[in-house]
Amino acid sequence: MEHAGPGRVETGSEDAQIVVSGVSHVYRPKHGRQVLALDDINLTVRRNEFVALLGPSGCGKSTLLYLTGGFLPVEQGTICVLGETVRKPGPDRGIVFQHFALFPWKTVRANVMYGLERKGVPRREAEVRAAEILVQVGLKGFEDSYPSQLSGGMRQRAAIARTLVLDPATLLMDEPFGALDAQTRNLMQIELLALWRRSPKAVVFVTHDVHEAVYLAERVVVMSARPGRIKAIVETGIDRSDPEFVKSRAFVEKVDEIWHLIHEEDGKAAP
Numbered sequence: 001m002e003h004a005g006p007g008r009v010e011t012g013s014e015d016a017q018i019v020v021s022g023v024s025h026v027y028r029p030k031h032g033r034q035v036l037a038l039d040d041i042n043l044t045v046r047r048n049e050f051v052a053l054l055g056p057s058g059c060g061k062s063t064l065l066y067l068t069g070g071f072l073p074v075e076q077g078t079i080c081v082l083g084e085t086v087r088k089p090g091p092d093r094g095i096v097f098q099h100f101a102l103f104p105w106k107t108v109r110a111n112v113m114y115g116l117e118r119k120g121v122p123r124r125e126a127e128v129r130a131a132e133i134l135v136q137v138g139l140k141g142f143e144d145s146y147p148s149q150l151s152g153g154m155r156q157r158a159a160i161a162r163t164l165v166l167d168p169a170t171l172l173m174d175e176p177f178g179a180l181d182a183q184t185r186n187l188m189q190i191e192l193l194a195l196w197r198r199s200p201k202a203v204v205f206v207t208h209d210v211h212e213a214v215y216l217a218e219r220v221v222v223m224s225a226r227p228g229r230i231k232a233i234v235e236t237g238i239d240r241s242d243p244e245f246v247k248s249r250a251f252v253e254k255v256d257e258i259w260h261l262i263h264e265e266d267g268k269a270a271p
């Protein structure tokens with residue numbers, strides 16, 4: 001089985017959307033000890049590619065996402081998104097967290113319109129765009145509800161809509177379905193794939209769930225236990241045109257292959 005090795009440096013190209021080169025990250029808390037969270041990460045995400053980041057707890061998946069989003073400073077190495085070096089957050093990169101970051105005092109519509117209004121989009125146009133995206137995520141009829149009146153799955157749809165309405169070229173998702181029940185999670189996965197096909201964008205999707213990673217992603221990046229390094233990059237190569245593809249032998253074998261890569265890391269985290 002061919003895997004990209006941990007030390008392989010992927011070079012940028014016209015086809016590259018995100019290029020992470022030689023990125024390491026050390027947390028230096030005021031109290032407590034330093035943690036080397038990421039160690040020499042090199043990764044290229046292709047234009048409009050769907051990539052999943054998988055690895056043991058604490059291996060730096062969220063850290064890599066926050067660095068790419070510009071929420072943490074890149075102190076060692078560089079990250080370029082569409083040719084621009086990342087120095088701060090920007091509207092070209094949308095981020096969705098595990099815990100639905102909605103304003104509880106605003107309606108679903110107002111939550112979705114918030115980012116557009118901050119960008120100076122006229123109110124009428126913002127309303128139209130919010131209405132369209134709420135239809136796409138299946139929240140038509142709930143525009144005037146408040147987050148507290150929605151189920152967990154609906155709140156996460158609203159949070160996704162709030163990010164998608166800005167039409168970011170790059171979507172960074174940190175375990176967005178981790179808090180959902182299995183059935184809602186599967187519905188959200190189906191919807192996310194449909195949205196990604198309708199409006200292609202690069203997606204970096206952090207998950208703990210091997211099945212979810214293979215279900216969604218074109219490539220799965222497997223990270224090693226802390227300090228996070230890239231252990232392997234696996235092309236899923238799944239033909240999703242068959243509605244029953246999760247039952248296919250290719251799917252089951254890919255899940256198994258990646259599961260083994262992850263479990264080789266069990267108990268290996270640096271102290």
Ligand SMILES: Nc1ncnc2c1ncn2[C@@H]1O[C@H](COP(=O)(O)OP(=O)(O)OP(=O)(O)O)[C@@H](O)[C@H]1O
Nearest residue numbers: 027029035037056057058059060061062063064226
């Ligand atoms: N603000 C912080 N200060 C100090 N250490 C931190 C901080 N944030 C994260 N870390 C440490 O950095 C390492 C990587 O954390 P990170 O959250 O990126 O991992 P992760 O792979 O996303 O974990 P999980 O799968 O459990 O969410 C962990 O050891 C964590 O304890």
